[in-house]
Each structure stands twice: as C-alpha cells, then as structure tokens.
Amino acid sequence: MAQQSQGDSLTESFLRNESKDDIISEEFEELLEQNLKGFGWAMFFQAILIGLPSVFDSMQSFISIYTDAIPTWHCINNGSTTCSSKRFADICKLPNSEWAWDEIPSQTIVSEWGLQCSSVFLRGLPASSHYAGTMLGIFLLASLADSWLGRKKLLLFSCLTMSVTGIITTLSNNIWIYSLLRFVCGFCRATMGTSGSILLSEMVGKQWRGRVGTLPFFFIMVGMLCLPAIAYINRSASWRYIYLYVSVPPLVYCLVLYLFVIESPRWLFVQGRGEEAIKVVKKISPINDETLLMKLESISGCQRIESSSSTVSVFSSLKVISSRKWSCQRILTLMVVAFGTGLVFYGVTLGIGNLNFDIYLSGIFNGLLDIPVVLLTYLLIEKYTRKTSLLILCLASGLFSVMIAVVAEKFKMIQITLSLATFLCGDTALNVLYVYSIEMFPTSVRNFAASLARQAATFGAVISSLLNSLGSKNPYLSYGVFGLIAFCCGFFVLILPETRGISLCDTMDEQEGKENIIHS
Structure with missing residues (x-):
C-alpha cells in the first residue's frame, strides 16, 4: 500500500510538472506574440535575407528544362526527300548526314552526349534523380532543424x-555522373525551402505570419524569371555555363546568411536557450517594450527543454507524430494532398517541351504568371480560409490539366492557355499548402512535419518527370494522369483542420490541448 501511495504521489507530481510546463510554454508564446507585434525594419531586413535562397532554390529545381532539353535542329541536305522542310519530326528516323543541331553540340546534355534517340527513362533520369535526392534529403535532414x-x-x-x-x-x-550529381544536389537543397519558410514564420507575430509566409514565393518568382533569361542568353554556349551562373551566387549569399541572419526565437526557447531567444527578440522586436521583455526573460529563465527536442531524429520525430491519432491522420492527409498538387504543378512546369512551344517564352510566361500567383496567394492567405482556398485550387488545377490532354495540339493556343491556367492554380495551391502545413504542427516537430508535405510534393515531381517522357507522344499519359490524380487528392483537404488566425504552439501537448479546446 505504501508503494502504491508513493507511485500515486509521483504520478500526481509528474502531471503537475507537465501542466506547469504547458503553462510556461503558453505564457512564453503569449508574451512573444506581444513583443513581436507589428512589423519593423529589422524584421523586414531579416525577411529579405531569409527569402533570398528561394531564388537559387527555384533555379536549381527547374534548370533541367533548359540543360536537359532536346535542342532545335535543321536539315543540311535540302534536296533530300527524307528531310525536306522537316516533314519527319523524329530525327531518329533520319540519317545523321541529313540534319544538324541549330546551335553548338554542347548546348544541352542531349545534344552533347547523343541522347536524342535514347529511352524515355534515360532522358528523364537526371530530373527524376534530382527530385529523388530531394525526397531522401527531406527525410534525413529535416529533423536536424x-x-x-x-x-x-x-x-x-x-x-x-x-x-x-x-x-x-x-x-x-x-x-550517369550527371544524374548522380543531380541526385546529390537535390539531397543538399532538400530542406532549404522549409527551413527558410519556417524561420520566417517563427520570427513574427500571428498577424503578420500569413503575409511574411508568402514572401518566399515572391523570390521563387524572381528565380523563375531569371532562369529562362540566363538560359536564353547562353543558348549558343554550353549548358555548363548555365550551371555556373546559377550556382556561384549562392556562395556569396552564404557569407551574408552566416553573418546577419538570426535564429528562430521559438526554436531557441524549446531548446532551452532562453537567453539567446531574448537577445533575438530584442534585435527584431518593433516595439522594444522593456516591461514585456522583462516578463519574457522571467518566463524563459524557468522553461524546460521538451524531452525529445534536443535528441530528435528522423525516427523519433516519426514516432512522436505517429504516436498521436490526430497528428498521424493529419500528416498522412497533408501528404496525399501535397502529392496530387505537386504532381500537376511540376508536371506542367517540367513538361513545357511536350507542347512544342518555345521553352524560353514558356519559361518567361510561367515566371510572369508567378506575379499574379504571389498576389493571389497573399489575398487567399489574408482574406479566406486555408481549407476552402486549397480545395478549390486543387480541383481547378486537376480539371485544367485534363483539358490540356483533351484539347490536343490542333488547338495550340487553347492548349497553351490551359497550361498557364493549370500552372496558376497548381502553383498557388502549393503556396497555400506550404503555409498551411507550417501552422498545423508545434515548434518541436514543425520543420519535420512541413518537410514531409514537401517530400510528398517532390515525389509528385519524380513521377511527373517520368510521365512527361511517356507523354511526349500521348498527352493522356501525362496531363491526363496529372489532372485526374490532383482532382481526386484535392478532396482530402476536407479532412484537414482550419488554422487561419491561430497562434503557433511549441509542444505536442500544447498543440493537442488547443485542438481539444477548439473541437469541444
């Protein structure tokens, strides 16, 4: 009986400590929200610096459109009956002596290594390898953040x-070496988008979180506009120059990032580094209220480190998320939606060449279309619920993609218009989904959970690369499949909770408690 009484006492003590920890975490979040209320110049400066990597990231994501393309060619024997006016579009059926590339043979990897008649698997291998590397990198690296x-x-x-x-x-x-390096590059850049977006979201208050969360999409737009311009300028040079122009500037940026970018105060608090969290808040707080800062210091001085936060790994993060029914259901649903959205967005973007339209103009159009995408994302994040916005965008992008296959090439302008409409809806849907995923999970597992959603979208990119190769002759195998899957996956949005206007949580217990209050 004495042992049972002692055990009950320990249990009650443990529950009291857990309750106290949750209260401390909630008080810290409340005081942090007050200190970060508004948006000052220090926050603006940080937002610009943190958003810049998205320029380089987007260029690396879509560089294969230009470096891995089949270049234009011309007949060199005009008197030949087999190559007259390029009546036979398939150069694999023509003798090598009858045709030549319009530019130098090293313009793309296809022309340099003679891949124009290779299998669809081999031509799509570099792009698929890149996104496969991104998937692995997300899975293995995300928990480090x-x-x-x-x-x-x-x-x-x-x-x-x-x-x-x-x-x-x-x-x-x-x-083969090229595909391996593309795989490694994908692995390395895997968590760039998630880390930057979460860092932005965690350094501002909830009233600015949605607005700041759309900033990386603006820089993605800049990258998508710069890439076709770089490729066009170097259309008469080797594909290697495109890689140099895209890869060297990030080296310079890394020095700026190291010297001037701050760490997330929420992450520092969860890690038990309260003093550092206070210093960061003092640097970026637009109000500098000494009373609020003193209260924040008193709270941070008695906080705990969440039991799993400092030793979290890939498998422990999965265990934490899957151990609770609500989080397990939420992450699986989110991944299904992300897969469908990623499939149609990357499929349409990477499949520009299948529409037999100038890839440079198409790239510019897609980049310019990112301007209304960013504005539309901002409007939806600010004015409308996440669920409704994402559902409509997923269904619309799926429908437009199917229509691309139905219209076929005989209605070229309609097909191009539908392609741009699909890009608009798919890109906006991904933007909303990325902001949405950040708001669904607490600080202790936020980066890993949001990265799983990006991983699912990237898996869609891997599949779309292969389907685009298969769909070069039959659009139903590419655009038809993209649209059908995206349309069906869109309905899973109905299972997800609404997060608009809700404060971020730091621990799983705090998140679960808030969920119970909302649903009670």
Missing part, C-alpha cells in the same frame, strides 16, 4: 552544399 542544428544552420548548410554541387556538376562527362 528541429533538433541541434536549428533553422538557420540547416538553411546555411543546404545553400552552401547545393552551390558547391552545382559547380561540380559542370565537370560531368556522361549521363
């Missing part, structure tokens, strides 16, 4: 290694 490395250092690591790998890629002398 939640544990000992943090948001800033992981962002620095991703940017630096991506840049170095991109430069080394210029030394490739065959498709």
Whole structure:
C-alpha cells in the first residue's frame, strides 16, 4: 500500500510538472506574440535575407528544362526527300548526314552526349534523380532543424552544399555522373525551402505570419524569371555555363546568411536557450517594450527543454507524430494532398517541351504568371480560409490539366492557355499548402512535419518527370494522369483542420490541448 501511495504521489507530481510546463510554454508564446507585434525594419531586413535562397532554390529545381532539353535542329541536305522542310519530326528516323543541331553540340546534355534517340527513362533520369535526392534529403535532414542544428544552420548548410554541387556538376562527362550529381544536389537543397519558410514564420507575430509566409514565393518568382533569361542568353554556349551562373551566387549569399541572419526565437526557447531567444527578440522586436521583455526573460529563465527536442531524429520525430491519432491522420492527409498538387504543378512546369512551344517564352510566361500567383496567394492567405482556398485550387488545377490532354495540339493556343491556367492554380495551391502545413504542427516537430508535405510534393515531381517522357507522344499519359490524380487528392483537404488566425504552439501537448479546446 505504501508503494502504491508513493507511485500515486509521483504520478500526481509528474502531471503537475507537465501542466506547469504547458503553462510556461503558453505564457512564453503569449508574451512573444506581444513583443513581436507589428512589423519593423529589422524584421523586414531579416525577411529579405531569409527569402533570398528561394531564388537559387527555384533555379536549381527547374534548370533541367533548359540543360536537359532536346535542342532545335535543321536539315543540311535540302534536296533530300527524307528531310525536306522537316516533314519527319523524329530525327531518329533520319540519317545523321541529313540534319544538324541549330546551335553548338554542347548546348544541352542531349545534344552533347547523343541522347536524342535514347529511352524515355534515360532522358528523364537526371530530373527524376534530382527530385529523388530531394525526397531522401527531406527525410534525413529535416529533423536536424528541429533538433541541434536549428533553422538557420540547416538553411546555411543546404545553400552552401547545393552551390558547391552545382559547380561540380559542370565537370560531368556522361549521363550517369550527371544524374548522380543531380541526385546529390537535390539531397543538399532538400530542406532549404522549409527551413527558410519556417524561420520566417517563427520570427513574427500571428498577424503578420500569413503575409511574411508568402514572401518566399515572391523570390521563387524572381528565380523563375531569371532562369529562362540566363538560359536564353547562353543558348549558343554550353549548358555548363548555365550551371555556373546559377550556382556561384549562392556562395556569396552564404557569407551574408552566416553573418546577419538570426535564429528562430521559438526554436531557441524549446531548446532551452532562453537567453539567446531574448537577445533575438530584442534585435527584431518593433516595439522594444522593456516591461514585456522583462516578463519574457522571467518566463524563459524557468522553461524546460521538451524531452525529445534536443535528441530528435528522423525516427523519433516519426514516432512522436505517429504516436498521436490526430497528428498521424493529419500528416498522412497533408501528404496525399501535397502529392496530387505537386504532381500537376511540376508536371506542367517540367513538361513545357511536350507542347512544342518555345521553352524560353514558356519559361518567361510561367515566371510572369508567378506575379499574379504571389498576389493571389497573399489575398487567399489574408482574406479566406486555408481549407476552402486549397480545395478549390486543387480541383481547378486537376480539371485544367485534363483539358490540356483533351484539347490536343490542333488547338495550340487553347492548349497553351490551359497550361498557364493549370500552372496558376497548381502553383498557388502549393503556396497555400506550404503555409498551411507550417501552422498545423508545434515548434518541436514543425520543420519535420512541413518537410514531409514537401517530400510528398517532390515525389509528385519524380513521377511527373517520368510521365512527361511517356507523354511526349500521348498527352493522356501525362496531363491526363496529372489532372485526374490532383482532382481526386484535392478532396482530402476536407479532412484537414482550419488554422487561419491561430497562434503557433511549441509542444505536442500544447498543440493537442488547443485542438481539444477548439473541437469541444
């Protein structure tokens, strides 16, 4: 009986401590929200610096559109009946003496290594390898941002290694080495987007979180506009120059990132580094209220480190998320939606060449279309619920994609218009989904959970690369499949909770408690 009484006493003590910890975490979040209320110049400066990597990230994501393309060619024997006016579009059926590339043979990897008649698997291997590497990198690296490395250092690591790998890629002398390096590059840049977006979201109050969360999408737009311009300027040069122009600038940025970018105060608090969290808040707080800062210091002085936060790993993060029914259901649903959205967005973007339209103009159009995408994302994040916005965008992008296959090439302008409409809806859907995923999970596992959603979207990119190769002759195998899957996956949005206007949580217990209050 004495042992049972002692055990009950220990249990009650443990529950009291847990309750106290949750109260401390909630008080810290409340005081942090008050200190970060508004948006000052220091926050603006940080937002610009943290958003910049998205320029380089987007260029590395879609560089294969130009470096891996089949270049234009011309007949060199005008008197030939087999190559007259390029009546036969398939150069694999023509003798090598009858045709030649319009530009130098090293314009793309296809022309340099003679891949124009290779299998669809081989031509799509570099792009698929890149996104496969991204998937593996997300899975293995994402938890580091939640544990000992943090948001800033992981962002620095991703940017630096991506840049170095991109430069080394210029030394490739065959498709296999090239594909391997594209895989490594994808692995290195895997967590760049997530780390940057979460770092932005965690350094501002909830009233600015949605607005700041859309900033990386603006820089993605800049990257998508710069890439076709760089490729067009170098259309008469080797594909290696494109990699150099895209990969060298991030090296310079890494020094700026290391010297001037701050770490997330929420992550520092969860890690038990309260003094550092206070210093960061003092640097960026737009109000500098000494009373609020003193209260924040008193709270941070007695906080605990969440039991799993400092030792979190890939498997422990999975265990934490899967151990609770609500979080397990939420992450699986989110991944299904992300897969469908990623499939249609990357499929349409990477499949520009299948529409037999100038890839440079198409790239510029997609980049320009990112301007209304960013504005539309901002409007939806600010004015409308996440669920409704994401559901409508997923269904619309799926429908437009199917229509591309139905219209076929005989209605070229309609097909191009539908392609741009699909890009608009798919890109906006991904933007909303990325902001949405950050708001669904607490600080202790936020980066890992949001990265799983990006991983699912990237898996869609891997599949879309292969389907685009298969759909070069039959659009139903590419655009038809993209649209059908995206349309069906869109309905899973109905299972997800609404997060608009809700404060971020730091621990799983705090998140679960808030969920119970909302649903009670």
